[in-house]
Amino acid sequence: MSEEQKKPEHRSRPSSAAFRTFVSSGWAPRRTTTPERAEVASYAAARRQALSDRFAGERIVVPAGGLKVRSNDCDYVFRPHSAFAHLTGLGGDREPDAVLVLEPRDGGHDAILYFRPLAGRDTEEFFADSRYGEFWVGARPSIEDIEAELGLTARHIDEYADAVAKDAGSLTIRVVRDADRDLTEKLDTVRASASETDEASETEQVEAADDELAAFLSTLRLVKDEWEIEQMRLAVAATSDGFDAVVADLPEAVRRGRGERWVEGVFGLHARHAGNGIGYDSICASGDHANTLHWIKNTGDVNEGDLLLLDAGVEVDSLFTADITRTLPVSGTYTDAQRKVYEAVLAAQEAGIAAVKPGNKFSDVHAAAIRVIAEHLHEWGLLPEGVDVEATLDKEHGQYHRRWMVHGTSHHLGIDVHDCALARKEDYMDAELRPGMILTVEPGLYFKADDELVPQELRGIGVRIEDDVLVTADGHDNLSADIPRTADDVEAWIRRIQQG
Structure with a gap:
């Protein structure tokens, strides 16, 4: 939760075990139809391939960005960062807090989308979370939905932090810095702790590397498919x-x-x-x-x-x-x-x-x-x-x-x-x-x-x-x-x- 969201709670929220059982039961089964692969998916894959070719062997982190407070506890309609939308094909108000990671492997990268999938009806998020809960803002896709729609690997956002920090000292990690300031700050800490150079030099190096990524992603959009x-x-x-x-x-x-x-x-x-x-x-x-x-x-x-x-x-x-x-x-x-x-x-x-x-x-x-x-x-x-x-x-x-x-x-x-x-x-x-x-x-x-x-x-x-x-x-x-x-x-x- 961001600092701007750490405010006193003024909503009355039932919390008894009996209520939790009651609110999580009696629902019709969710749909089981898998979404068709989006038309944009193959085009987004080609864009990711260009990125992979340019930054072979490096971990590339492209956040969607998070929700922004409009007033008190009301958010603006979400719009993902443009680089994220371009590389995934997700537009509209799709998937706040998601992160696309290009994970290096022999011969290229694996595209992994970390996001917040649909929560179970037995969770507190389902009925009580006014920012993300299905009762409040509607159902989100499942991991299987995203994989079918976009043709990439999807994982729960809770797995992102450990995955992005893995082997941080042995490979270059670049991030789109302006997409999610909080995420970038945390990633800067990970990169700094894994570096053997002094703090000032490390900061200069990672920012220069990130700037190079940003310029490449911007240039990638010059010619439209x-x-x-x-x-x-x-x-x-x-x-x-x-x-x-x-x-x-x-x-x-x-x-x-x-x-x-x-x-x-x-x-x-x-x-x-x-x-x-x-x-x-x-x-x-x-x-x-x-x-x-x-x-x-x-x-x-x-x-x-x-x-x-x-x-x-x-x-x-x-x-x-x-x-x-x-x-x-x-x-x-x-x-x-x-x-x-x-x-x-x-x-x-x-x-x-x-x-x-x-x-x-x-x-x-x-x-x-x-x-x-x-x-x-x-x-x-x-x-x-x-x-x-x-x-x-x-x-x-x-x-x-x-x-x-x-x-x-x-x-x-x-x-x-x-x-x-x-x-x-x-x-x-x-x-x-x-x-x-x-x-x-x-x-x-x-x-x-x-x-x-x-x-x-x-x-x-x-x-x-x-x-x-x-x-x-x-x-x-x-x-x-x-x-x-x-x-x-x-x-x-x-x-x-x-x-x-």
């Missing part, structure tokens, strides 16, 4: 449905007041129904709020004449998430000034998408998009006097355009919205694009209401357009292309949805 690509297509399709629902309810968002929350709720309803939920906190930014890049407070009104910047994605049950942005005219049509900014951003996005192809570098996507942004800002006379496009694009002495486009144009996307974040720079920013990579293309222009360097007509306008793009053998596939993107198509989309 066919199952992952299909999950991304499902996430995008569900997100498209959520966007349609928001468009349909824009008049209601205006009418009710605090419309940003209404938009957030409408999209969240569809995300939770179609998948695991939202992939990240939705940005539902109306008017000048669109110029706050990570506006997730969503406390504002949605007014006629505003632009609504909706940046949202559905996370499907496998935990893969879409990440899509559209900037919608609340009244159904863009004003001339809004359209001017929108079409500049769209031109930049088109240039960025065109740069998504094998052989180009990841950084080429941003370079292509930001050049178009700089060209428009120069044409509109917003860059400082004497600064032309090439001068502002100079990374050491320019960058004036970043006053109005401060963020990057792309990031990898998958099981995390900002996927593969621990991959090294040479494997990410400086790497060549390869078929199977999925990245966003999302330029924007943001003219804050109090920005006196832009014309009055542009102040308060914020536009971002974002799509999820798959690198293919001969170019790219815009997975979210079916969601209207040009100004004319967006206006037609709103008319079609709202007028039936």
Whole structure:
């Protein structure tokens, strides 16, 4: 039990032997049907094989992580660590406190999943444990269920501590450090006690080894397999449905007041129904709020004449998430000034998408998009006097355009919205694009209401357009292309949805 759970018990709990006998009896037999092997199991096994090949002879520890307290004695809905989900295939709110261990053997590794299996009805956990008990949170799978579903060896979590400490002084043990802080601390103690080096040196060595593991696991997700690509297509399709629902309810968002929350709720309803939920906190930014890049407070009104910047994605049950942005005219049509900014951003996005192809570098996507942004800002006379496009694009002495486009144009996307974040720079920013990579293309222009360097007509306008793009053998596939993107198509989309 964690420190945060060591609190006085205020529930009345029957404890007599007679009650224990009573509560454990009179139940129908549990189901005996063995789950079918999950479709993802073979793909997860291939990912584990890549990990095994890289760290031959070493013990690899990948925790799912534990439950986190939301308030007092209530937990957040569980989401396993992304590395754990990727290597096991378990998504949703599956198996808190579980640990995947790759145990070295001649010729490779054995994959062993330590978890908390279904408890017997004669145990106190069954009826009295509000955090794990079947009465409170439902039945968990048995050891046999997990083995059948995932195609690996499963064991009770109580066996983990002894197993991970075995022969600790004779082999390297690596752990995903940020998945479960308490587990990592205990494992650090095991590794330190088995080491012959001084404590400071040992700490430095094990952390460096763990960092190497984390980078490898992040890099492993850069290129998606066919199952992952299909999950991304499902996430995008569900997100498209959520966007349609928001468009349909824009008049209601205006009418009710605090419309940003209404938009957030409408999209969240569809995300939770179609998948695991939202992939990240939705940005539902109306008017000048669109110029706050990570506006997730969503406390504002949605007014006629505003632009609504909706940046949202559905996370499907496998935990893969879409990440899509559209900037919608609340009244159904863009004003001339809004359209001017929108079409500049769209031109930049088109240039960025065109740069998504094998052989180009990841950084080429941003370079292509930001050049178009700089060209428009120069044409509109917003860059400082004497600064032309090439001068502002100079990374050491320019960058004036970043006053109005401060963020990057792309990031990898998958099981995390900002996927593969621990991959090294040479494997990410400086790497060549390869078929199977999925990245966003999302330029924007943001003219804050109090920005006196832009014309009055542009102040308060914020536009971002974002799509999820798959690198293919001969170019790219815009997975979210079916969601209207040009100004004319967006206006037609709103008319079609709202007028039936």
